[in-house]
Amino acid sequence: MTGNDVRAKFLTYMEKRGHALIPSSSLVPENDPTTLFTGSGMQPLIPFLMGESHPMGTRLMDSQRCFRAEDIEEVGDNRHTTFFEMLGNWSLGDYFKDEQISWMFEFLIDELGLNPEKLYITAFIGDKVNKVPKDTESAELWKQLFHKKQIVAEVADMNTEEEASQRGMKAGERIFYYNAKKNWWSRSGGPEKMPVGEIGGPDTEMFYDFGLPHDKKYGEFCHPNCDCGRFMEIGNNVFIEYVKNEDGAFKKLPKRNVDFGGGLERIAAAVNDNADVFEVDLLKNIIERLELLSGKKYFDYPLAFRIIADHIRGAVFMISDGVYPSNTEQGYFTRRLLRRAVRYADTLEVPNGELKVLAKTVIDIFKDHYVQIAERESDIIESIFAEEIQFRKTLEQGLKEFNKVALKLTIPVKKVNGKVVSDSSKKPTQQKFITGESAFNLFTTYGFPIELTIEIAKERGMTVALDEFKTCMDKHRELSRTSSEQKFKGGLADHGNRVVMYHTATHLLLAGLRKELGDSVHQAGSNITNERLRFDFTYDEKVTDDILKKVEEYVNTAIRNDLPVAIETLSKIDAENDPTIEGSFWNKYPDQVKVYTIKNSQGEICSRELCGGPHVENTSAMQGTFKIIKEESSSRGVRRIKAILD
Numbered sequence: 001m002t003g004n005d006v007r008a009k010f011l012t013y014m015e016k017r018g019h020a021l022i023p024s025s026s027l028v029p030e031n032d033p034t035t036l037f038t039g040s041g042m043q044p045l046i047p048f049l050m051g052e053s054h055p056m057g058t059r060l061m062d063s064q065r066c067f068r069a070e071d072i073e074e075v076g077d078n079r080h081t082t083f084f085e086m087l088g089n090w091s092l093g094d095y096f097k098d099e100q101i102s103w104m105f106e107f108l109i110d111e112l113g114l115n116p117e118k119l120y121i122t123a124f125i126g127d128k129v130n131k132v133p134k135d136t137e138s139a140e141l142w143k144q145l146f147h148k149k150q151i152v153a154e155v156a157d158m159n160t161e162e163e164a165s166q167r168g169m170k171a172g173e174r175i176f177y178y179n180a181k182k183n184w185w186s187r188s189g190g191p192e193k194m195p196v197g198e199i200g201g202p203d204t205e206m207f208y209d210f211g212l213p214h215d216k217k218y219g220e221f222c223h224p225n226c227d228c229g230r231f232m233e234i235g236n237n238v239f240i241e242y243v244k245n246e247d248g249a250f251k252k253l254p255k256r257n258v259d260f261g262g263g264l265e266r267i268a269a270a271v272n273d274n275a276d277v278f279e280v281d282l283l284k285n286i287i288e289r290l291e292l293l294s295g296k297k298y299f300d301y302p303l304a305f306r307i308i309a310d311h312i313r314g315a316v317f318m319i320s321d322g323v324y325p326s327n328t329e330q331g332y333f334t335r336r337l338l339r340r341a342v343r344y345a346d347t348l349e350v351p352n353g354e355l356k357v358l359a360k361t362v363i364d365i366f367k368d369h370y371v372q373i374a375e376r377e378s379d380i381i382e383s384i385f386a387e388e389i390q391f392r393k394t395l396e397q398g399l400k401e402f403n404k405v406a407l408k409l410t411i412p413v414k415k416v417n418g419k420v421v422s423d424s425s426k427k428p429t430q431q432k433f434i435t436g437e438s439a440f441n442l443f444t445t446y447g448f449p450i451e452l453t454i455e456i457a458k459e460r461g462m463t464v465a466l467d468e469f470k471t472c473m474d475k476h477r478e479l480s481r482t483s484s485e486q487k488f489k490g491g492l493a494d495h496g497n498r499v500v501m502y503h504t505a506t507h508l509l510l511a512g513l514r515k516e517l518g519d520s521v522h523q524a525g526s527n528i529t530n531e532r533l534r535f536d537f538t539y540d541e542k543v544t545d546d547i548l549k550k551v552e553e554y555v556n557t558a559i560r561n562d563l564p565v566a567i568e569t570l571s572k573i574d575a576e577n578d579p580t581i582e583g584s585f586w587n588k589y590p591d592q593v594k595v596y597t598i599k600n601s602q603g604e605i606c607s608r609e610l611c612g613g614p615h616v617e618n619t620s621a622m623q624g625t626f627k628i629i630k631e632e633s634s635s636r637g638v639r640r641i642k643a644i645l646d
Helices: 003-015 043-049 069-074 097-111 136-148 159-166 264-271 281-294 302-320 331-345 355-366 369-375 378-407 434-446 449-457 466-487 499-516 545-560 571-575
Strands: 059-067 081-093 120-126 154-159 173-178 199-211 231-244 250-263 413-416 419-422 521-526 532-538 565-571 592-599 603-611 624-637 638-646
Touching: 003 059, 003 081, 003 097, 003 281, 043 059, 043 081, 043 250, 059 302, 069 331, 081 264, 081 302, 097 136, 097 199, 097 231, 120 136, 136 199, 136 355, 136 419, 154 159, 159 173, 199 250, 199 264, 199 378, 231 264, 231 378, 250 264, 250 419, 264 281, 281 302, 281 355, 302 331, 302 355, 302 369, 302 378, 331 355, 331 378, 355 369, 355 378, 355 603, 369 378, 378 449, 434 449, 434 466, 499 521, 499 532, 499 565, 499 592, 499 624, 499 638, 545 624, 565 571, 571 592
Parallel strands: 120 173, 154 173
Antiparallel strands: 059 081, 081 250, 120 199, 199 231, 231 250, 413 419, 521 532, 532 638, 565 592, 592 603, 624 638
């Protein structure tokens, strides 16, 4: 069964049960300061799980494209990918555990044909400290469903992974309780980490048993959450039923929510009873094309094939969402994907410049479901080709620097009167190692992958001080993480008054830019805090100071004139066909959309834009004078403005 088959079956199954299809959101989250990329199907639904009503109703479904940058180094085994699709369905105060668990069992077993003997379940063991009970209800529901298939499903306490690996699984056991580390969801972690007002709840996860032999390096005995490869998590039902009160106690929510997330490639792998997700057509078709380009076979070079296939697919989707290769922010990860792909393509002797062929393969696989990648095909292929050519020049420079490092000599020394001095009686020798600092400099300054440094060093009889390199990298990552808490925030930092003022100001800013520069100008991204706004827009040239002054005055006139901000809900089709409405990222919005309109006293439109975020009710609430403090290039064809309300 293909990945496209699995996706279609899931959406059809949920549609028959009253779920409305919502579009996949962009890989770059809007109005979410907590993360750099959309890394789960749940992420775009957070406002609605927190209580906001959704225009499509209380039963929703989708297939959300996701990217997890932290998994880049993990790619190479049979299950990790950076880009993936997450099948999802949600109940917003509608159905709860009974329906969700029975539907998941029926979908996996009866619709997809999974062998129920290979399905294993985990549930939440409870939290005595925070007085959150054991989720016996979920376990009992699963037990009854297995019983109907004449399958024994005993329940056992595992608690932690360490305890589970020491205990092992007993005959007849199929449902296992783990602690909050494995079977609890909230945005902040386990119950003890949740702030007052945060929502969360237990989850119950589904694992498929591929029957592979257990590797004892992961513990004495195997269990569903073991990392040895025998079991693979294919889905997760989250039951959001608690809120943390002022006194620290957990109270049941009046409207309980359900969130299901299932990895499309992983479910397809289970359906095909093959633990290698790269054998699913969504990746296998890329690998088959790579076999033709390289003249080599996947099973002879699985690591290189997996990395290239995953990274090219991820880069295609990143660029389709406007994330071009660069040295900063999200673009850094697009560049990193492509440069690793080039490196491993070289090990397979893929001809230079041919990664664009793999990009075309990715587009052909996904274009029917993700229309935007077909629409941007030429841009995607051109960007990937350009990055490959540029990186080959970088590799040349890096190799020259490597040679300088490798040719350094170790000067013999001796002690004279307690001091260390050079020993001229002995000849200098060529050093036999590359310091960690040198390897780190090759990586950060010249883009030289550590794998390449290790390989070339080995060819020359040298070693690399990997522990020292790791120390340098850890320091670098910590600095990057601390910096990214501010630097990588996307959308709105919060919904405070100043942030809301700036959000409305971005609408007026865009309207002013379109008035002065033309209707080809569209939003390309934003970042708003309570101190300033940052706004990206499509334009090929530097905006002159005269134009910027006119745009400033356009916004300030609206602020001074005390104009109401009106909101209306329209069908997306009507909104797209209305020439007065400006909108970006149309594909991420549901069939019913919100439109915010600002008109002057003569009834003329000052701003009319599609949006899903909060706004002031009147422009007079935007306290201060709007000032543009910087205009600069953001990426190819995109300019960036930073502005304040002074």
